[in-house]
Amino acid sequence: MTSxxxxxxxxxxxxxxxMLAPVVMVIMTSFFRDEIVSFPPSGLTFRWYFNAWTRREFANGFLLSLQVALIATAIGVAFGTAAALALSRSTIAAKSAINTLLLGPLAVPGIVAGTALYLFYLKLENRLDLDIVGTLPGLIAAHVLLTIPWTVRVVTASLQGLDTIAEEAAANLGARPWTVFRRVTLPMLRPGIVAANMFSFIQSFESLELTLLLVGAGKTTLPVAMLNYLEFRMDPTLAAVATVQILVVAALMLVTDRFVKLSRVV
Known part of the structure; x- marks a missing residue:
């Protein structure tokens, strides 16, 4: 082996x-027996997993995070895929500016975006006389802003390596544009769309900064519930919850990679 x-x-x-050291440390900490983390630990236990299981705020937060992430992913991937197709196939002069605008939320810090959305929702409430802050539709709309940029980014990358010969052949044989899209273009985009779903779901499910100011009383997502717990307790319960999150995300990535090789589209 050369030097x-x-x-x-x-x-x-x-x-x-x-990259992996913090993840390993969180997983190890979740099994420590001591309430105040110390090294070396006095013993190992599953106590903190049972404690997390019995706390209602974590269960409710998990269900709300799951609901918001699924709906936001479905909406964001649909609109993001359409936007990526339109931008890649169009010749308008403002294409670069529109693409930058769609990818803008990725460059804005989450806490800044959350604060801006909170102030925007307050103005809408005053104008429309509707409750938006702290509602499920308002939270989903905010998370859609996370899912659209990821979809545009991943699907656009997938479109760059897409061969249009099959689409042209189908059109020459008499297939209508919708038929070409449904039977030719969409199947070829399947790896990118699946990857976009995965990344969008993870971003929405684990969003804290964007969500912090937009949740209502008694209706908090799992990351916000974990932050609230941290204000009063410092035991390894949060490490146990984080470990479950890590396992869920890892399982999602493994299953996705089993059917769609992520290295081809990411």
């Missing part, structure tokens, strides 16, 4: 260690 290859592998190994 350059050894150095490359060493750097890759260090990068993996730096």
């Amino acid at each position: 350059s290859r050894l150095a490359h592998r060493t750097l890759v190994a260090i990068a993996y260690v730096l």
Whole structure:
């Protein structure tokens, strides 16, 4: 093995260690017996998992996060896929500006976006005399702003490697535009759309900063419920909840990669 290859592998190994060390530490902490985390621990236990299971705010937060993430993903992926197709196939002069606008939420810090949406919702409430802040529709609308940029980004990347010969052949054989899209274009975009669903769901499910100011009393998502718990307790219960989140996300990525190779579209 040459010295350059050894150095490359060493750097890759260090990068993996730096990325995975916090995850491993959270998982390890969730089994510590002591209420105040200390090293080395006095023993191991599943107590904190049972404690998290019995606390209603975590269960309710998980269900609300799941509901919001599923609905926001369905809406955002549909609109984002349509936007990616329109931008990739159009020749309008403002295409670059529109693409930048759609990807803008990825560059804005979550707490800034959440504050801006909160103030915007307050103005809408005054104008329309409707309750928006703290409602499920308002929260879903905010999370759609997270899912659309990810969809546009992933689907656009998938479209760049798409061969249009099959679409042209179907059109030449008499297929209508909708038939070409449904039977040719959409199946070829399936890897990108599946990846967009996965990334959009994860971003919505784990969103804290954007959600913090938009939830109502008694209706908090799981990340907000974890933050509220942290204000009063410092035991490893949160590490147990975070471990479950890590396992859910890891399982989702493994299942997605089983049917769609993420390395081809990401």
